[in-house]
Every structure is written in C-alpha cells, then in structure tokens.
Amino acid sequence: MGRGKVQLKRIEDKTSRQVTFSKRKGGLMKKARELGVLCDVEVALMIFSDQGRLYEFSSAERLAFLELSHTLPPSSNKKQKVLS
Amino acid sequence: MGRGKVQLKRIEDKTSRQVTFSKRKGGLMKKARELGVLCDVEVALMIFSDQGRLYEFSSAERLAFLELSHTLPPSSNKKQKVLS
DNA sequence: CAGCCTATGTATAAATA
DNA sequence: TTATTTATACATAGGCT
Numbered sequence: 001m002g003r004g005k006v007q008l009k010r011i012e013d014k015t016s017r018q019v020t021f022s023k024r025k026g027g028l029m030k031k032a033r034e035l036g037v038l039c040d041v042e043v044a045l046m047i048f049s050d051q052g053r054l055y056e057f058s059s060a061e062r063l064a065f066l067e068l069s070h071t072l073p074p075s076s077n078k079k080q081k082v083l084s
Numbered sequence: 085m086g087r088g089k090v091q092l093k094r095i096e097d098k099t100s101r102q103v104t105f106s107k108r109k110g111g112l113m114k115k116a117r118e119l120g121v122l123c124d125v126e127v128a129l130m131i132f133s134d135q136g137r138l139y140e141f142s143s144a145e146r147l148a149f150l151e152l153s154h155t156l157p158p159s160s161n162k163k164q165k166v167l168s
Numbered sequence: 169c170a171g172c173c174t175a176t177g178t179a180t181a182a183a184t185a
Numbered sequence: 186t187t188a189t190t191t192a193t194a195c196a197t198a199g200g201c202t
Contacts, residue, residue: 001177002198010124015169020198021123022170027196028119031112031179032129039105040094041133045116048126085194086181099186104181111179115196 021049105133 011017025047036043095101109131120127 001179001196003175003177003200004198005177006118006122006198008118008121011122016198017123019170021119021125023197024115024119024123028112028115030196031108031115034090034092035105035108035112035131037092038090038095039101039108039133041105041131043132044128044130046128047119049123050125085179085192085196087183087192087194088181089194090181100181103187107180114179 011020028047029045032043032045035041095104112131113129116127116129119125
C-alpha cells in the first residue's frame, strides 16, 4: 500500500522498520479483532518484538493460558510490557 | 472494503459469515507473515473456528510450544486440522 | 521521534457465474 | 455452494512537519 510497492524482505533501515512495525502492528490487531467479532471466532495474535510482548485476543477464556505459558524473549531482561 | 461498508458486529447470515471468515483469515495470515518478515519480529496468529485450529507463525523456535500447549476447541471432536 | 497527509496498493463485500 | 469478478473501502509507504 502507500506510495511504493512492498518488497517481502526485512527492512534494513532501522527507522523505517520501526515505523512500519508500529503501523502494521496496529493494522493487524485491528483486523484480528474484526475477524473475531464478525465471524464469531476466537483469535489470538502474539507479536514478540525486542521491546516486550504484545498480544491480542478476542475471546479470553480458552486463550488466557497464553499469557502465562510463554517464555520471555531472551533479549528482554526487563519486566515484560503487555499491550492490548 | 468491497461494495459495502463493514459493521463491526457478528455476521448473522451463516453463509456470508463463512465466506467472510475464509477471506479474512487468508488476508490476516498474509499480513501476519509480512509483519514478521518486514520487521524481523516473531508473530503467532491462532484462530479457533468450529472446524479446527488454524495457526501461523513466522519464527517457530520460541513459539513452537503453542502447538502443544493449547486445549482443543470443545466443539471439535475430530482430529484437528492444522494449516499453514 | 511521534503525528499528519495523501497518493497508491491491497483487501474484500457484493454481485455473478 | 464454491470460484471468479468488480467496485469500493481500507491500510499504509513515503513525505513532511
């Protein structure tokens, strides 16, 4: 989307990679949420970045264990950050 | 997208709900894969439908446990189907 | 660096086959 | 009912602030 076509490879420039990560993470979570609501299914989305753990789910019950059973990203030595 | 605007509520018509599920599931997985590659992060996407379990991940190592630690959807009494 | 803007690329709702 | 075809809505890359 946007002005240029997307190449399916790691974005080398750190700044653009961070910007793209932020934009696409938001879009992906929105879509995951929509799929859950529109189609009445349970969806879990987990994204591990260098900063911490991010996740999304539309129906907590069956998926709540995900919060507890994962391992911490090795690069993270701080308390993990949990975002909606 | 498409011809009509989207209402963020459960699609009541079973046929449209199934059609929408199929289309959006594909789109969501594609985007999840792209985010993982472009931004060099680990992504896991799990969708529980009535049919079975679907999942996606860009980096198997840390997330492989997801395959084993989840519980089966109660509505599924057949062997689960695993898709890429 | 976090937002805002907007031209363009994509995803997809409906319609149709 | 599933596959293909548009017309549109939506997401977002690159620029700019």
